[in-house]
Amino acid sequence: MAAFKKQSYSEVSGVEILLAFFGGYISSVVLVGILFKFLYLPGATIMLTVSVIPVCIIAIISLIRFFTTKKRNYLGIFVRTCVVGAIGLTLMILPSGSIMEFKHRDNPAFIKALNDSRDNPQDEELREKYNEELEKL
Numbered sequence: 001m002a003a004f005k006k007q008s009y010s011e012v013s014g015v016e017i018l019l020a021f022f023g024g025y026i027s028s029v030v031l032v033g034i035l036f037k038f039l040y041l042p043g044a045t046i047m048l049t050v051s052v053i054p055v056c057i058i059a060i061i062s063l064i065r066f067f068t069t070k071k072r073n074y075l076g077i078f079v080r081t082c083v084v085g086a087i088g089l090t091l092m093i094l095p096s097g098s099i100m101e102f103k104h105r106d107n108p109a110f111i112k113a114l115n116d117s118r119d120n121p122q123d124e125e126l127r128e129k130y131n132e133e134l135e136k137l
Contacts (some may be wrong), residue, residue, distance in 0.1 A: 012073070015065065016071070016074065016077075019061060019077050020073070022058060023055075023058045023080065023081050024056045026051055026058060027080065027081060027084040027085075028046065029050075029051040030051045030084050030085065030088040031084065032069075033048035033088060033091075034048070037134045038099060040096075044091075045092060045096065048088050048089075048091060048092035049092055052085055052088045055081050055084060056081075058077070058081050059078055059081040059082050059085060059099060062074045062075075062130060063078045064078040082110070085137065091094070096112070096120060097111070097115060099116070100114060107133070107137065109133055110136070110137065113130040113132075113133040114130055116129070116130070117130035
């Protein structure tokens with residue numbers, strides 16, 4: 001169990017550990033936001049907005065630390081956060097229904113029913129219309 005021995009982390013600074021931990025945590029929030037966006041669930045844009053900003057901050061800090069210390073750990077943190085952040089930023093800017101519109105571009109009735117149901121979630125008739133169109137797929 002060398003992973004839990006103090007000697008294993010003798011050359012790793014506390015800043016590296018914190019950046020890696022928070023970078024991974026915030027990146028996981030971005031990935032959940034991406035899944036929400038693909039699944040057309042509410043709150044995806046908010047989740048992406050809230051998480052992309054800290055990802056950018058962590059990327060900037062890790063890049064500055066890389067140039068000052070030349071440790072490759074910081075470069076790895078920078079690359080990971082930039083990749084996840086770029087995908088998250090792209091999907092954050094993308095309008096809500098555009099992924100579904102692209103996916104079901106051959107079925108405009110389904111898209112109309114989906115958008116109507118999303119715009120008026122309390123209307124049972126629109127929800128029934130959406131369910132009918134969903135069954136046709």
